[in-house]
Amino acid sequence: MSTETQDSAPRRRGRRPAGEDTRRALLEAARRSFAEHGFAGATVRAMAAEAGVDAAMVNHWFGGKEGLFAAAMELPVDPKQISEMLLTGPIEEMGERIVRTFLGVWDGGGGGAFVALMRSASSNENAARMLREFISTMVFGPIAKRVGPDHPDLRASLCGTQIAGLGMVRYVIKLEPLASADHDALAATVGPNLQRYLTGDLGL
Amino acid sequence: MSTETQDSAPRRRGRRPAGEDTRRALLEAARRSFAEHGFAGATVRAMAAEAGVDAAMVNHWFGGKEGLFAAAMELPVDPKQISEMLLTGPIEEMGERIVRTFLGVWDGGGGGAFVALMRSASSNENAARMLREFISTMVFGPIAKRVGPDHPDLRASLCGTQIAGLGMVRYVIKLEPLASADHDALAATVGPNLQRYLTGDLGL
DNA sequence: CGCGTTATTCAACACTTGCGGAAATAATGG
DNA sequence: CCATTATTTCCGCAAGTGTTGAATAACGCG
Structure with a gap:
């Protein structure tokens, strides 16, 4: 929603330039989305899209939707x-x-x-x-x-x-x-x- | 999953004999299922199966999943x-x-x-x-x-x-x-x- | 600079979802 | 007893799901 940096050209393949933190973006989007739609209601694709990233990254980084959920649900403080x-x-x-x-x-x-x-x-x-x-x-x-x-x-x-x-x-x-x-x-x-x-x- | 008691014979087609209240059975199953899985998590098919009824009845009686939800969520008392x-x-x-x-x-x-x-x-x-x-x-x-x-x-x-x-x-x-x-x-x-x-x- | 490693995207998979249409059956009314 | 109507099942479609494998690009080390 916020950062609309897409050029209309489809995003190039392969590794992105350094500096972008895919994992963290995914976690943020997941927290928001899980909070709004719950586990079943939130979709991996939507969360990935909100993070500006492909859905496959969820598997890559968290081993699947459940892993992302577990990671996103960790309490904000110890x-x-x-x-x-x-x-x-x-x-x-x-x-x-x-x-x-x-x-x-x-x-x-x-x-x-x-x-x-x-x-x-x-x-x-x-x-x-x-x-x-x-x-x-x-x-x-x-x-x-x-x-x-x-x-x-x-x-x-x-x-x-x-x-x-x-x-x-x-x-x-x-x-x-x-x-x-x-x-x-x-x-x-x-x-x-x-x-x-x-x-x-x-x-x- | 639980009740595997279906007689192997496929249920006969057409209007069921009188006395069975499809709408009510659907409502009961919906309340239970919505409570357990939430709106997105509950599936029309599962609820219909629990009610012993075809999923198309949800459309017929409530005009879709949302209608069933609205009907099921009405408060139990005035x-x-x-x-x-x-x-x-x-x-x-x-x-x-x-x-x-x-x-x-x-x-x-x-x-x-x-x-x-x-x-x-x-x-x-x-x-x-x-x-x-x-x-x-x-x-x-x-x-x-x-x-x-x-x-x-x-x-x-x-x-x-x-x-x-x-x-x-x-x-x-x-x-x-x-x-x-x-x-x-x-x-x-x-x-x-x-x-x-x-x-x-x-x-x- | 060359090369393995890692991060990322894309395309496709197998599956489930809600939904609509057509056929089949029972209840109903004449 | 037949025609009508309401109710129910089956079938399949289009869309959307999570996940996987291959292709590709950037990085980091030598």
């Missing part, structure tokens, strides 16, 4: 890094910090990564399992273990509902005014609710 | 009915009541519909818009108008995050122990958070 970032600082501010951390990560990539994740989770049972394991072991597990004296796993699940719902409404459904709200407002509003899930009385 | 149910009773118990209402609808066979809805919303911008309008005008709009003195729309969006996230974690990601928690426990835990979004201090 999970361990997130977990550490969340665990630093005073416990009573953890709710707000979690909100800010996730918003920072997701807004950085335009939310596309989140959409793709949710989408693949609801289509692919395998992806759902991966997401489930990732969430429980990498993110909320350690957190809940540190803060929840009574029902740590339930607390983690509850936090999951608030975070997933936040992403859902902000990036997928795009319900206003939340979709356009700034990080401060969201930290102030959903932070306390998260905090209750973490350290508050659950009423059980 | 939206107005939900909204009314939510609005009855004292305001200070509204959080719990909302949780119980949605859990009742979804657990009562609607879990699949929720998954399908989320899935189509994250794949199809059109579906996302429908869901957005449905939520804001039919469900949370009236509610927020009744309870929120200061930021009614933001309150509605926030409620949306908690409800969508609850469905997400319970039916899509299936994070335990929340996925198997009973309605009482969830009403006690997420009810108060919803209540804060409705009538509490948002900290703005």
